[in-house]
Amino acid sequence: MTVAPAHFVKKRQARSYGMKVIRAFRNLDRHGQQRAPEVIEEEVRQLEPHLVRFREDLVRLEVVASQTSGKTRIQVSLRLQLPSGVIAAQEEGFVIEPVLRKAFADLRQRVDRHVARLKHESEYKRPARRRRIGAPLPSARNAAEADRRELFFDLIEDHLDTVYDTVRRELTYLECSGSVPAGYLSVGDIVDATILNGLNRFERRPTEFSVRDWLTQLVFETVEAEAQAARRAVPEDAASIYEAPEAPGGEPTESDEEMFEFYQPDDVLLLEEIVADEGGDDPEAAVAKRQEALAFHRAIAGLPAFWRRALFLVDLNETPLETVSSVLGIPQDDVTRIVQSARDYIRDKLRDSGQSSDTAHALFESAHQRRLRIPQPLRDRARLERAFLGDNGGEAP
Incomplete structure (x- = not known):
């Protein structure tokens, strides 16, 4: 052979x-x-x-x-x-x-x-998927409410890509690590929930750090709450897989197809999509670098969520320690300790996978310099604009 x-x-x-x-x-x-x-x-x-x-x-x-x-x-x-x-x-x-x-x-x-x-579909299936942000925002009751929404949207508009990118990254890591069921949470739903949370807390937003950092804080809070709910979704008394089906399998019924549509993920979250393409003319070298980068991101996915968020803010987003402390709600000394523990964990995981210390250092540098940012789809952006600004927001592409 x-x-x-x-x-x-x-x-x-x-x-x-x-x-x-x-x-x-x-x-x-x-x-x-x-x-x-x-x-x-x-x-x-x-x-x-x-x-x-x-x-x-x-x-x-x-x-x-x-x-x-x-x-x-x-x-x-x-x-x-x-x-x-x-x-x-x-x-x-x-x-x-x-x-x-x-x-x-x-x-x-x-x-x-x-x-x-x-x-156990009937025990936890929502009557309908979480309604998109365009639906739960009725027409403004008066001019003051319309002005408030316009002011809020003007405040966050330049940071919508940051919200989308942060949500997608967090959900990808959570699914990769098995912390939430694959496909259970939707990127679009979490983005909507984050922005609605921001609208509800608009006047009470913190003033000690930027709007972008405030929205990042809201993403972390919203993702954590939804992830906890997802982990509680499976009832303890769920029937055994080894029980025979109630009836022989056949062609899907209309209700089956509706159920399949409900559970089909809006996006299949793949770790490969948040790995930056190193490019280059040597295909084998490019594949090797990509495998190293995937190993790096798998190690990040294995971190506790709090550690991962601290590492991301400090090492990959260059957020000042004082701001990270405010965003995460912990003392600066704890931020420093957590970030160092996260770095040590990742280096250990990379060494376990056969990477050298020099490679680990290079991966940190590469992730810092070339981190792939995923922008919000234009259709979603147009939908948000219409939800806050009404007909003046234009039509979806």
Whole structure:
């Protein structure tokens, strides 16, 4: 058997046990290439009973197993596409079989929680998705209220990209770490909730730091509240996944399709989207740098949320310590201690993944200089403008 060259990516699409399975092996050694397909087949068979409630032609599993060229560490990523959302799992280690089995075990647990929520739909499904900001803002009652909204929008308009970027980054890290169910929270919904919180507290906003920092503080508060609610969403008495379905599977009913539409995420939040593209003419070097950057951001996702926010403000956003202290509501000495602990944690995680201390330092510098900022979509921006300014805001593109 010929060993694949370092840059070779092996892909195969097959119908296995009813679901569509796509496998990709990158730089695996001879043992990994031989053993991985067998383990995947075994694990897919174990996964199948957890998916009996879904039509098999609507289920797609992607398995990526990669090994850094010249090194022994292995990383496995699983991505399960369901009609009701996307579930992902990831694991790292040095031997292909236990790494694959741990990743699949984690995936099965996540599927169980997801199905438990679906089976208890009536207990936690909202009558309708959180209404967009254009709906809960009725016409201004009088000229004073209209002037107030216009003043507030003028205050925040230049910072809408910051709100959107911060919300998307926070939700991406929370989903990557498994702190909230994938796809349960919507970026647009959290942006709307943040801005409505700001409108309600407009006259009571702090004056010791900027509007941008105030909005960032509101994002952190809103995301934390919604994340806590999401973690409480699965009832403790949820039915077992091993119970037989009430009826044999068939074509989706109208209510099924409505439920699938409800649970389908507005956005699939991928860690890759918040990693800046280093560019360059050497494809292999670019891929290696991107893998290093992904390892860096996975380490950030593993931080406690409070640590991650402090690190982001101090190291990546260059926010003064005094302001960070006010935004997070803790003393400056605590900010310094938390940020240093976060740096040490990330460096340890990078060393565990085979990166040198010099690489860790370079990743910090690169993240500081080239952090990718995701702007708010123009349609959302136009919707917000109409909600606050009425017909004068123009039409959505």
